[in-house]
Structures are given as C-alpha cells and as structure tokens.
Amino acid sequence: MPKKPDRFTKATGLRKRAEARLRITKHDVAAMPVKDVQRLVYELQIHQIEMEMQNEELRRAQAERNRYLDLYDYAPTGYLTLNSNGMILKGNLSACQLLGATRTHLIGRPVTWFIAAKDRATVFCHLRDLLATGVRQGCEVKLGRLDDAPVWLRLESVIVPNGEALHQQILTGVWDITARVQQAVVIEKQRKRLEREHIQQEREQLGFDLHDGVLQSLFAIGLNLEASKASIVEAPNRASGVLAQVITDLNSAMKELRTFIGGIGLDEQLEPDLPGSLSTIAASMSRLYNRTVQVTCTQGAAKGMSTAQQLGCLYIAKEALSNSFRHTQANSISLSLQRLKGNLRLTVGDNGQGFQLQDAAGLGFGLASMDMRAHRLGGTLSVRSKPAKGTTVVLDLPQARGKAQDKVDAGLKATD
Numbered sequence: 262m263p264k265k266p267d268r269f270t271k272a273t274g275l276r277k278r279a280e281a282r283l284r285i286t287k288h289d290v291a292a293m294p295v296k297d298v299q300r301l302v303y304e305l306q307i308h309q310i311e312m313e314m315q316n317e318e319l320r321r322a323q324a325e326r327n328r329y330l331d332l333y334d335y336a337p338t339g340y341l342t343l344n345s346n347g348m349i350l351k352g353n354l355s356a357c358q359l360l361g362a363t364r365t366h367l368i369g370r371p372v373t374w375f376i377a378a379k380d381r382a383t384v385f386c387h388l389r390d391l392l393a394t395g396v397r398q399g400c401e402v403k404l405g406r407l408d409d410a411p412v413w414l415r416l417e418s419v420i421v422p423n424g425e426a427l428h429q430q431i432l433t434g435v436w437d438i439t440a441r442v443q444q445a446v447v448i449e450k451q452r453k454r455l456e457r458e459h460i461q462q463e464r465e466q467l468g469f470d471l472h473d474g475v476l477q478s479l480f481a482i483g484l485n486l487e488a489s490k491a492s493i494v495e496a497p498n499r500a501s502g503v504l505a506q507v508i509t510d511l512n513s514a515m516k517e518l519r520t521f522i523g524g525i526g527l528d529e530q531l532e533p534d535l536p537g538s539l540s541t542i543a544a545s546m547s548r549l550y551n552r553t554v555q556v557t558c559t560q561g562a563a564k565g566m567s568t569a570q571q572l573g574c575l576y577i578a579k580e581a582l583s584n585s586f587r588h589t590q591a592n593s594i595s596l597s598l599q600r601l602k603g604n605l606r607l608t609v610g611d612n613g614q615g616f617q618l619q620d621a622a623g624l625g626f627g628l629a630s631m632d633m634r635a636h637r638l639g640g641t642l643s644v645r646s647k648p649a650k651g652t653t654v655v656l657d658l659p660q661a662r663g664k665a666q667d668k669v670d671a672g673l674k675a676t677d
Contacts, residue, residue: 333353334353334354335353335354335355336353336355337355338355338434338435338436339352339353339355339356339357339358339359339360339434339435339436340352340353340355340356340432340433340434340435341356341372341432341433341435342421342430342431342432342433343372343388343418343430343431343432343433344428344429344430344431345388345392345428345429345430345431346371347371347372347373347384347385347388347431348369348370348371348372349367349368349369349370349371349372350368350430351368352364352367352368355435356435359404359412359414359435359437360375360404360435361375361404362375372384372433373385375404375405376402376403376404376405377402377403377404377405378405379403380402380403383400383402384400384402384416386400387399387400387416387418388418388431391418391419391420391431392420392429392431395420397417397418397419398417398418399415399416399417399418400415400416401413401414401415401416401438401442402414402416411439412437412439413437413438413439413441413442414435414436414437414438415435415436415437415438416433416434416435417433417434417436418431418432418433418434419431419432420432465633486504486507510549534563535558535562535563535566535571535574535575535598536556536558536562536563536598538571538575539556539558539574539575539578539596539598540556540558542575542578542579542582543556543578543582543596546579546582546583546586549586550586550587552586552592552594553594554582554594554595554596555593555594555595555596556595556596556597557595557596557597557598557599558597558598558599559597559598559599559600561600562598562599562600562605563598563605565660566605569638570605570638570658573634573635573637573638574598574605574607574656574658576630576631576634577607577631577634577635577642577654577656578596578607578609580627580630580631581609581631581654582594582596582609583627584627584652584654585609585611585613585652588613589611589613589614589615589651589652590613590614591611591612591613591614591651592612593611593612594609594610594611595608595609595610595611596608596609601657603660604657604658604659604660605656605657605658605660606655606656606657606658607655607656607658608653608654608655608656609653609654610651610652610653610654611651611652611653612651613651613652614648614649615646615647615648615649615650615651615652616646616648616652617646617647617648628644631654631656635656638658639658639659640656640657640658640659641656641657642654642655642656643655643657
C-alpha cells in the first residue's frame with residue numbers, strides 16, 4: 262500500500278512547481294518593455310500590501326473570536342444550546358459546572374437527563390411552549406443529583422434567530438437559585454411560626470377580655486342570685502327587688518357581650534376623659550357588689566393619654582376592683598389616678614384579708630391579665646399585699662413619647 266505524502270513532502274512539491282512556473286515567467290518578463298515591467302512590479306507590490314492587510318484583518322477577527330469564546334466559556338451564567346428535541350449541542354464551562362458534567366459528557370445528551378425525575382415534565386412543557394409560541398419561557402427545576410445537597414436551577418430559553426424551522430436551535434440560560442429557594446423555605450417557616458404565635462396571642466387576648474369584662478359581671482350577678490335565694494321566703498319583697506336588679510344587670514351583661522362579639526369592646530364605653538370612665542366603671546361595679554368605691558382623680562392627670570392607654574387603664578382598674586370585691590372581704594376600697602413626676606399612676610387598694618406575695622402565682626387569671634396589659638402599654642404593674650393588711654395594685658405608665666409611642670398605641674388599639 263503506497264504511503265501518503267506528509268506535509269513536508271507536499272510543501273517541497275509545491276515549491277518545485279512554483280519555481281518551474283517562475284522560470285517560464287522570467288522569459289516572458291525578459292521580453293517585456295521596461296515600462297510594462299515597472300507596471301507589473303507596481304501591481305505585485307499593491308497585491309502584496311492587500312494580502313498583508315487581509316492577513317492582519319484575519320488575525321484581528323481571530324483574536325476577536327477568541328475573546329468572545331472566552332466570554333462565552335467563562336461567563337458567570339451557564340449557557341446551553343439545544344436542538345428542538347432538547348438535545349444539548351453546546352455548553353459553556355459554567356453550564357458544565359452547574360450540571361456537574363464535563364463538556365464531553367454534556368454534548369449529545371438530552372437536558373432532561375440532568376434534571377430530577379419529578380421536574381422533567383416541567384422542562385418538556387417549557388420547551389414545548391417555547392417552540393409553539395416563540396416567546397421567551399422560564400421555569401424552575403431541581404437538579405437530579407445523587408448526593409444529599411439539593412440544587413435548584415432557573416432556566417430561561419429563547420429561540421436562536423435565523424434558524425430553519427426544521428433545525429431550530431434554542432439558547433438556554435442556567436442560573437443556580439438554591440440560596441433563594443432555601444431562603445424562601447426559611448421565610449415560609451417563619452411566617453407560619455409568626456402566624457401560629459399571632460393566633461395564640463389573639464386567643465389569649467380574647468380570654469383576657471372575656472375574663473376582665475363579661476365574666477366579672479356574670480360572677481357578680483351570680484352572687485346576687487345566691488343572696489336572693491335565701492330571702493325569697495322570708496323577705497319576698499327584698500328578693501323581688503334583687504331579682505329585678507339582677508335582670509337589669511343580665512341585660513347589661515348581654516349588651517356588653519354583644520358589643521364584644523361585634524368588635525366594639527370597652528373602648529366604645531369611654532367617657533370624654535379617663536376620670537369619668539373610671540367613675541362610671543366604679544359606680545357600675547359598686548352597684549353589682551353592693552359596696553362602695555372611693556374614687557380620687559387628680560385634675561388633668563389623664564391629659565395627653567392615648568385611647569389605647571386609657572383603655573388599658575380601664576381594663577386593669579376593672580380587674581383590680583373585681584378582685585377586691587370577690588376575694589378580699591374588704592369594707593373599704595379606693596381607686597386613684599394621679600401624675601407623679603410626669604408619669605401616670607393608677608392605684609386600686611383595699612383593707613381586705615390580703616395574701617402572701619409568694620402565693621400570687623396561684624391566684625388565677627386576673628393578675629396575669631393585668632400584668633400582660635401593663636407590659637404591652639410599656640408600663641409596670643406592682644402588687645403589695647400581706648395577710649390581714651389589705652392589697653394594693655399599682656400601675657405606672659411613662660409619659661407619652663412622640664410618634665414611636667403613637668405607633669405602639671395604634672397596635673394596642675387594633676388588638677384590643
């Protein structure tokens with residue numbers, strides 16, 4: 262079998278043929294006039310310069326091509342070129358890195374080969390819609406990997422222009438969105454946690470409001486009914502008067518419950534100022550429990566208070582008065598509102614049986630309700646009590662503080 266000529270042999274043969282042609286041309290040149298020879302030399306020089314310029318342009322174009330190839334290969338975004346069937350025709354280094362494959366392993370495989378099985382249908386629909394509409398399409402899928410580190414990708418695809426209908430090519434950008442997806446998962450967990458906490462807070466608030474409002478009235482009504490039961494036979498006129506009062510109080514309690522269910526609440530019962538509201542509450546509870554309350558309010562003590570602060574004071578005062586009426590067997594109960602060094606102080610005291618402070622945790626819902634309300638208002642609640650020495654409940658509220666406090670008050674108003 263004859264051996265194929267190598268590159269050196271081909272170059273040598275080409276040179277010999279060129280030299281032979283030159284020898285023939287020399288005879289022609291020798292016969293030419295000097296003027297024609299000069300013209301020929303000029304044309305050859307022009308041709309040489311043109312060849313050099315073309316060569317320089319080719320080198321420049323090659324350098325530009327190499328630069329664009331580098332930009333393509335080392336771009337931070339992954340790029341894939343697909344055919345209309347989703348087969349990978351070309352890919353840059355970023356795409357190889359994202360898909361976890363070498364370029365050799367990448368070319369000739371369907372792009373779905375690298376996608377998690379549950380998301381392959383998403384990619385099929387993505388390519389189908391692109392080819393059907395010609396409009397840019399995007400989708401998010403999970404990468405099919407064998408290790409435990411999940412990776413999510415964002416695919417954006419367009420049809421390469423000037424392609425034949427039967428040989429359309431698709432350019433697909435590939436981005437790693439794992440961090441964004443993981444962050445979205447964390448945010449969703451936090452949202453659900455905050456939602457659960459909000460529901461729990463609303464339930465607690467509902468319990469506090471019912472306890473501090475309607476349930477106190479119902480408890481007092483129950484005491485009056487219990488007292489009238491014994492006097493029905495012995496003093497029917499007295500029992501009839503008590504029952505009439507009970508009916509009035511029941512109607513009042515039902516009205517309060519209806520307003521509570523309707524979202525009105527105690528804030529609709531506010532007087533033009535806090536002292537008037539406290540007097541109204543004290544008079545109502547005095548009538549329910551058949552005992553009096555001494556009310557003392559310093560003039561201008563409630564000046565500048567927000568509705569939320571007034572409402573909080575009313576709830577705390579009502580709960581403290583109810584505790585004194587129900588638990589202390591006191592015959593002297595007082596309520597005062599005053600300013601101390603610019604701060605507001607609400608005090609409810611009695612001369613009842615008192616209790617040991619270390620046992621306060623077992624006194625039920627009332628203290629927890631008052632303490633919660635004081636904390637939300639930005640104030641402090643203190644309780645002073647000793648056996649046989651009575652009990653004093655003190656709420657201290659700092660003076661209102663501009664727009665920041667207004668926002669807090671608005672939030673409290675919405676919750677209450």
